[in-house]
Amino acid sequence: MIEVIGLSKRFGTTQVLSDITATFAQGVVNQVIGKSGSGKSVLAKCIVGLHRPDEGRVLYDGRPFHELDLADKRTIRQEIGMLFQSAALFDSMTVLDNVMFPLRMFAGMTVAEMEKRARFCLERVNIVGKDVLFPAELSGGMQKRVGIARAIAMNPKYLFCDEPNSGLDPQTSILIDELIKEITEEYGTTTIVITHDMNSVIETGQNILFLHTGRCWWTGDREALLASDNEELKAFVFASELMRQARKGLLGSV
Amino acid sequence: MNILFHIGRYFEFLGHVFGRPERMSLYGRRVAEEVDQLGVKSLGIVALLSVFMGAVITIQTASNIDAAWIPDYVVGFTARQSVILEFSPTIISLILAGKVGSNIAAEVGTMRVKEQIDALDIMGVNSASYLILPKIVAAMLINPFLIVISMFLSIFGGWVVSGLTGVVAPNAYIQGLQWDFDPFTVTYALIKTVVFAFIITSVAAYHGYHTQGGALEVGRSSTTAVVFSSVVILIANYMLTQLLLI
Numbered sequence: 001m002i003e004v005i006g007l008s009k010r011f012g013t014t015q016v017l018s019d020i021t022a023t024f025a026q027g028v029v030n031q032v033i034g035k036s037g038s039g040k041s042v043l044a045k046c047i048v049g050l051h052r053p054d055e056g057r058v059l060y061d062g063r064p065f066h067e068l069d070l071a072d073k074r075t076i077r078q079e080i081g082m083l084f085q086s087a088a089l090f091d092s093m094t095v096l097d098n099v100m101f102p103l104r105m106f107a108g109m110t111v112a113e114m115e116k117r118a119r120f121c122l123e124r125v126n127i128v129g130k131d132v133l134f135p136a137e138l139s140g141g142m143q144k145r146v147g148i149a150r151a152i153a154m155n156p157k158y159l160f161c162d163e164p165n166s167g168l169d170p171q172t173s174i175l176i177d178e179l180i181k182e183i184t185e186e187y188g189t190t191t192i193v194i195t196h197d198m199n200s201v202i203e204t205g206q207n208i209l210f211l212h213t214g215r216c217w218w219t220g221d222r223e224a225l226l227a228s229d230n231e232e233l234k235a236f237v238f239a240s241e242l243m244r245q246a247r248k249g250l251l252g253s254v
Numbered sequence: 255m256n257i258l259f260h261i262g263r264y265f266e267f268l269g270h271v272f273g274r275p276e277r278m279s280l281y282g283r284r285v286a287e288e289v290d291q292l293g294v295k296s297l298g299i300v301a302l303l304s305v306f307m308g309a310v311i312t313i314q315t316a317s318n319i320d321a322a323w324i325p326d327y328v329v330g331f332t333a334r335q336s337v338i339l340e341f342s343p344t345i346i347s348l349i350l351a352g353k354v355g356s357n358i359a360a361e362v363g364t365m366r367v368k369e370q371i372d373a374l375d376i377m378g379v380n381s382a383s384y385l386i387l388p389k390i391v392a393a394m395l396i397n398p399f400l401i402v403i404s405m406f407l408s409i410f411g412g413w414v415v416s417g418l419t420g421v422v423a424p425n426a427y428i429q430g431l432q433w434d435f436d437p438f439t440v441t442y443a444l445i446k447t448v449v450f451a452f453i454i455t456s457v458a459a460y461h462g463y464h465t466q467g468g469a470l471e472v473g474r475s476s477t478t479a480v481v482f483s484s485v486v487i488l489i490a491n492y493m494l495t496q497l498l499l500i
């Protein structure tokens with residue numbers, strides 16, 4: 001479980017996040033939604049400590065991350081898997097080496113074991129036979145999937161995915177959603193997914209956080225989302241006619 | 255003010271670079287890669303420059319020493335001293351600051367703006383140490399070899415040109431090379447080289463590591479890295495010379 005308490009962050013004079021308080025439950029895919037530029041990535045980076053929040057605390061199962069010293073922070077970080085919005089694969093390493101990298105650093109496995117584990121993770125994201133390619137030789141969607149494989153290589157306790165299915169076709173996108181859900185439930189991971197994909201929010205949303213003007217504007221699950229009459233939330237989620245239709249249909253059936 | 259900020263942040267950065275490394279066993283391989291990348295791949299340009307500069311130094315010295323009472327071998331002596339004391343350790347290091355320094359700043363800067371350094375930090379890796387320490391160690395190991403090779407090739411270039419043009423007789427040149435040789439000049443040159451290697455790699459890496467923004471800023475870091483490391487080399491050159499030779 002990750003708890004965020006009163007977190008604020010500004011860059012220069014722009015206040016990006018103001019007083020965010022939220023709880024991200026274990027074994028559940030927690031989703032963060034919000035407009036482009038609303039601060040979703042900044043929130044994730046504050047939680048994992050890539051940005052230092054101006055105010056507020058972040059508790060990893062009760063451990064106050066930002067108050068720990070460097071060594072203890074590293075211990076928590078080894079329990080974190082993160083997929084960056086840009087995938088952030090290492091350009092100088094092959095696909096297989098990218099996924100093996102965290103294992104090499106921390107797992108203390110033999111090379112054969114590491115390769116086996118890396119291949120297993122790559123198979124889970126449907127990347128097969130690309131072991132020796134370099135990131136520059138992959139499509140954007142494939143880079144994302146390799147990024148997920150690398151993030152799950154160490155069986156993280158906390159998994160962060162910044163837009164895991166942007167740039168993916170609807171089919172692969174659903175596959176990735178299911179994969180993240182499976183991993184979360186199988187290993188009891190605390191998972192935070194930042195997404196623009198309203199499809200997956202409406203279909204699988206269990207704990208949704210809507211960021212708006214740098215505030216935690218609304219939280220709830222998919223049923224609450226469908227029934228909500230929060231104007232900003234409705235304007236964001238049901239922006240398209242298709243979504244409005246879907247909402248009507250789904251509301252009728254509940 | 256700006257300079258003080260950089261100096262402070264540079265030393266803080268060095269603190270991270272020399273902080274606790276993760277897996278010592280991985281460092282050996284990284285150092286070997288960097289020796290290849292930073293050292294072996296610079297061999298060509300260093301060799302080319304050295305031969306030509308050695309030739310030019312010899313011609314210039316010979317054509318400036320035309321008083322009849324100065325013996326011919328002084329040309330060889332002067333060329334040797336110029337090469338060992340200044341040309342090879344300092345000028346070649348400045349060239350390497352341009353080549354290797356911009357390469358390091360661009361590589362590390364790209365990793366920064368493409369969030370790859372963040373990815374390392376998230377995994378709990380000490381990114382500064384993992385990325386930079388092997389570069390510093392590799393350059394400090396390999397640059398002395400480059401500089402010694404440069405010394406030999408420069409002196410060789412002078413010898414070739416003495417034979418080709420007759421500005422000085424080749425055996426007078428060789429006699430000059432052997433005249434009044436003080437091995438400490440080589441020690442002095444190698445001390446400078448090692449210090450400059452540290453400056454080139456750490457200053458360039460510092461600028462790359464603190465890049466903010468995108469491709470444009472990576473280019474800018476690369477330029478600043480070369481300017482800063484060159485200036486620091488010149489200052490260090492002066493201080494070391496005063497310290498070691500007076």
Ligand SMILES: Nc1ncnc2c1ncn2[C@@H]1O[C@H](COP(=O)(O)OP(=O)(O)OP(=O)(O)O)[C@@H](O)[C@H]1O
Nearest residue numbers: 011016034035036037038039040041042043085196
């Ligand atoms: N390093 C930074 N320095 C200054 N401002 C920043 C920095 N990172 C983000 N911002 C600002 O913070 C705001 C939120 O950015 P963020 O990347 O979190 O948006 P986002 O919600 O992830 O958007 P998207 O959905 O497009 O990825 C933006 O206005 C951005 O300009």
Ligand SMILES: [Mg+2]
Nearest residue numbers: 040041085162
């Ligand atoms: Mg984002």
